[in-house]
Each structure stands twice: as C-alpha cells, then as structure tokens.
Amino acid sequence: xxxxxxxxxxVVQPGRSLRLSCxxxxxxxxxxxxxxxxQAPGKGLEWVALIWFDGTNKYYADSVKGxxxxxxxxxxxxxYLQMNSLRAEDTAVYYCTRLAGNRVYNWFDPWGQGIxxxxxS
Amino acid sequence: EIVMTQSxxxxxxxxxxxxxxxxxxxxxxxxxxxxxxxxxxxAPRLLIYDASTRATGIPARFSGSGSGTEFTLTxxxxxxxxxxxxxxxxxxxxxxxTFGQGTKLEIx
Numbered sequence: 001x002x003x004x005x006x007x008x009x010x011v012v013q014p015g016r017s018l019r020l021s022c023x024x025x026x027x028x029x030x031x032x033x034x035x036x037x038x039q040a041p042g043k044g045l046e047w048v049a050l051i052w053f054d055g056t057n058k059y060y061a062d063s064v065k066g067x068x069x070x071x072x073x074x075x076x077x078x079x080y081l082q083m084n085s086l087r088a089e090d091t092a093v094y095y096c097t098r099l100a101g102n103r104v105y106n107w108f109d110p111w112g113q114g115i116x117x118x119x120x121s
Numbered sequence: 122e123i124v125m126t127q128s129x130x131x132x133x134x135x136x137x138x139x140x141x142x143x144x145x146x147x148x149x150x151x152x153x154x155x156x157x158x159x160x161x162x163x164a165p166r167l168l169i170y171d172a173s174t175r176a177t178g179i180p181a182r183f184s185g186s187g188s189g190t191e192f193t194l195t196x197x198x199x200x201x202x203x204x205x206x207x208x209x210x211x212x213x214x215x216x217x218x219t220f221g222q223g224t225k226l227e228i229x
Contacts, residue, residue: 044221
C-alpha cells in the first residue's frame with residue numbers, strides 16, 4: 001500500500017535551518033508530483049510547496065518563498081523540504097502528500113502522518 | 122488568492138442524523154474542489170474531489186455537491202467515526218492551493 005513517512009522534525013531556534021524528508025513506498029514515486037502542506041497548532045491546513053514528478057517545476061506559498069526549498073531524489077524515493085531562516089510562525093505539523101489528478105487540476109492524496117516542527121528560542 | 126470560507130465553525134449533530142457542511146469560495150472555482158476529513162492526531166484523508174466524486178473507499182453516506190462558489194458536504198446518517206474536522210480545498214487557481222478553516226463536527 002502507499003506509504004509516506006516524514007522525518008527530520010524537532011525544535012529549532014529562530015533563524016536556524018532544518019531539513020524534512022519524506023520516504024515514499026508502495027507506488028512509483030518518480031511518476032508523481034509531491035506537495036508539502038502544514039498545519040499550525042489549532043489552525044487550518046496551509047499548502048507550502050509543490051514539485052513536479054521530475055523536479056523540473058517547483059511552486060511555493062508566498063509565506064515561504066525564498067526561505068524554503070522543495071526537492072526530491074527519485075533514486076531514493078524521497079521528498080525533501082529545506083527550511084531556512086525559520087520563524088516562530090513556521091511552527092506546525094508538516095505533511096507530505098502526493099499529487100492526485102492531473103497537471104492542471106490536482107488535489108492531495110494520500111498524506112503522510114506528519115512531523116512536528118517547533119521554532120522557539 | 123482564492124479565499125475559502127466554511128460554515129459553521131462547529132456543528133453539533135446526533136448519531137444517525139444528517140449533517141450538512143458548507144464551503145464558499147471568494148470567486149468561482151468551477152467544480153475544482155476537494156473535501157478532507159481529519160481526526161485528532163491524524164493526517165487529513167481525502168473524501169471528495171471534483172466537488173462530488175467520492176474517493177476510493179469512502180462510504181456512500183458522504184456526498185458532495187455544488188459548483189462555482191457554493192459547495193456542500195452532506196453526511197446522510199452520522200456514524201460515531203464521522204465526528205471529525207472537515208476541510209474544503211480549491212485547486213482551480215493555484216498557486217496557492219487554498220483551504221477553508223475547517224468545520225468541527227461534534228456529537229450532540
């Protein structure tokens with residue numbers, strides 16, 4: 001079955017960096033675009049970034065543009081999110097999720113279990 | 122950016138009854154809307170896409186309707202496992218993809 005397992009979260013000081021990973025299994029990873037979506041404590045869901053199946057196109061939310069970088073290694077079936085210049089407002093559970101649908105109209109399915117990132121001094 | 126607004130914020134319904142949840146878009150998203158269910162401590166789960174198509178394995182008691190700016194998720198006969206937070210999400214105009222703030226469905 002499809003599995004997405006995030007890792008790399010934890011507590012980090014403001015201004016520092018952290019890299020999240022998402023290990024994919026149960027499907028042909030290199031055929032699918034992948035997203036990161038986050039959820040601050042007690043808040044709604046916020047889309048963070050999208051990367052095309054082959055890594056050629058990347059898209060970001062304005063709130064993270066210039067600070068976060070999405071990437072992937074199709075040989076390792078792994079998705080990454082490099083987070084730099086972290087702020088308190090980046091504190092959230094981060095989910096990796098697979099692009100479902102097509103290149104133009106697409107949604108999120110399935111989702112990983114999420115990983116908590118806490119930005120605090 | 123398209124703003125998604127859900128109502129009500131909290132809905133109290135008795136098991137066996139029908140629940141109707143609303144989602145409004147700040148501009149037309151055609152039928153490019155999805156619904157997700159999220160239980161405490163769990164990841165979201167896709168329920169509905171294209172406004173009215175049930176995802177694989179989703180029971181028939183869940184149905185979606187609407188197009189343009191007004192959407193509805195209906196749960197016909199609530200089961201105990203249906204009490205959760207439900208979020209709508211548009212994918213008509215992206216980036217960014219945008220979600221509603223969620224409706225908490227609680228037991229009355």
